[in-house]
Amino acid sequence: MSNGAFRTALRRLVGGLALLGLTAASAPAWAKCEMTSVAPLPVTMQGMRALLPAKINGQDVQFVVDSGAFFSSISPANAAKFKLPRTALPFGTYFPGATGDADAEIGVVKVLTLAKTDIKNIQFLVGFSEAGEGSAGLLGQNILGVFDVEYDLAKGVIHLWHTKGCSGKNDMVYWSATAPEAVIDLDPNQRDYVSSTRGPVYVNGVRMTAIFDTGATSTVMTRGAAARAGISPNDPGVVPSGSMRGIGMRTVKSWIAPIKSFKIGEEDIRNNKIQFADLELTNADILVGADFFLAHHIFVSNQQHKLYLTYNGGPVFDLSQTPILITQNAPTKPGASSPPPSANSAPEPPPPDPAEPDPTDAAGFARRGAGFAARNELAPAIADLSKAITLAPTVADYSYQRGLIYLRNKQPFLAMADLDQTLKLKPDDVPALIARATLRLIGRETAQAVQDLEAADKASAKQDDVHIQIGALYERANMPTAAIDQFNLWIDAHDEDARLPQALSDRCWLRALTGVDLDKALKDCDRALHTSPKTAVMFNGRGLVHLRLGDLDKAIADYTSALALNPKLGWSLYGRGLAKQHKGLTAEGAADIAAALAINPKLADEAKRRGVT
DSSP, rough: OHHHHHHHHHHHHHHHHHOOOEEEEOOOTTTTEEEEEEEEEEEEETTTTTEEEEEEEEEEEEEEEEEOOOEEEEEEEHHHHHHHHHEEOTTBBBEEETEEOOOOOEEEEEEEEETEEEEEEEEEOOOEEEEEEEEEEEHHHHHTTTTEEEEEETTEEEEEEESSSSSSSOOOOTTOOOOOOOEEEETOOGGGGSSSEEEEEEEEEEEEEEEOTTSSSSSSSEHHHHHTOOTTTTSOOOOOEEEOOOOSSEEEEEEEEEEEEEETTTTEEEEEEEEEEEEEOOOOOOOOOOHHHEEEEEEEETTTTTEEEOSSSSSSSOOOOOOOOOOOOOBTTTTTOOOOOOOOOOOOOOOOOOOOOOOSHHHHHHHHHHHHHHTOOOHHHHHHHHHHHHHOOTOOHHHHHHHHHHHHOOOOOOOOOHHHHHHOOTTTOOHHHHHHHHHHHHOOHHHHHHHHHHHHHTTSSSTHHHHHHHHHHHHHOOOOOHHHHHHHHHHOOOOOOOEEEHHHHHHHHHHHHHTOOHHHHHHHHHHHSSSSOHHHHHHHHHHHHHHHHHHHHOOOOOOHHHHHTTTTTHHHHHHHHHEEEEEETTHHHHHHHHHHHHTTTTTHHHHHTTTTT
């Protein structure tokens, strides 16, 4: 994208935000340092994603606040849903991400409403994977980087500040006079609103360049950076943690490793664990994610090129969730290259700042409760959501949030009561319908669950991301035809999504189970297996397609590949056993079938019911 396009977008944004009117800040003003509140942005933590309410052309949406994204973006499916006009970027422009590259276009939102202010004709990148359930896209540095930004995710608020005359001698931690704080100098070469927030951190005493990225659910290092810190996948105590995805089509392997020290400024976190992965970053070694932001109150002074923080308390790194990395770097044209990324003991993390006054309204309690829930502090989360419900009993979202927390707290009956109340207040609430359908399937109330799934489908646009969830739940309900219909909707609208290979594999498997459209099933599995990494499930699905088509050698080869990745995959053992028996390898086939039934004694009945004999 040209600099002119960025400046045009910036002028439009600033012009729109100026309509807010500059109000006196609640923060103090030091000599020659003035702070003016531009826009307090209320955010709600959904898991480890900070969601900001907004409107696109008058329709309610939510954006993931992504400080690691250089520019705001909307997925192609949502651009189609909102009928955004789109234009192509210069030929050959692509966007390097943490797990791959991606193409994009420019889309124009006629009216974007943020903080109750309408911003006219603002540009978004159109491309990349969905930002996650319930989100229209990412809010990036072309908005956040225009001002100084204060992140207080634990309490559910992000402040945009206009500062004037605040030199490096001014301490921007206005919220506390007593809390120990850490300060670092940000990368002086970052270019305001077209760059991420970058600065130095130290892992095991080794200097790393970090991107401070609210869009990454967990803090994660590149594998190369981990090696520099003396960490490898084969070290004692290092365990695999699955795979992660980003803006491109690839998924990458990740691991969790113990570390002796993570130091940022004056704060040193000792004897912790951190994630590293086979990801690629431009001019950086580590993404400092939402887990770190939740544990800290952070002020990014773009004027001073400094980052200030105080510790909130609680765990600093959250390794309980699979990371989703939705950072995008600035665009790159063909032939461009990037330079390679470029300890002493310190005190333990300081004690948290003394408790601040409680919120004064329902929305404040709800946002703080969501912050507690994101940090897995479920008891105070439930207490705050209960206060929000008492103050505003007709707001459906509060009972929905508490219901999800009850479910995490292993209180399914209370969760169901809250979901029932949510849907009484808002019958077409799709996330609540999905949650209740899931809970009903767990309770084997299949007919009632299907009613919820049908209602969720009816209330959703055909491009909505939720169809992949509905499809998975229909599959769980043993309704493969209905599941295929939902996967059709999702795949048609998400051709560039990182989850596409898994969705294709799922649709292949469902078609193979039903024995219908086997030629289409084979194409789905072939397409899924062209991706990397290949999974046992992908080979297993294609093996069943080949078995049904009578291609016995190909079936045996696919099942053998699946079992090399997962030796306990019962369907692959059973299918390979059948294929061997059809080839006359009776003893070998019987051995495979016996091994399959030892894993799942009901597998023979299931295969017979599906006509796999």
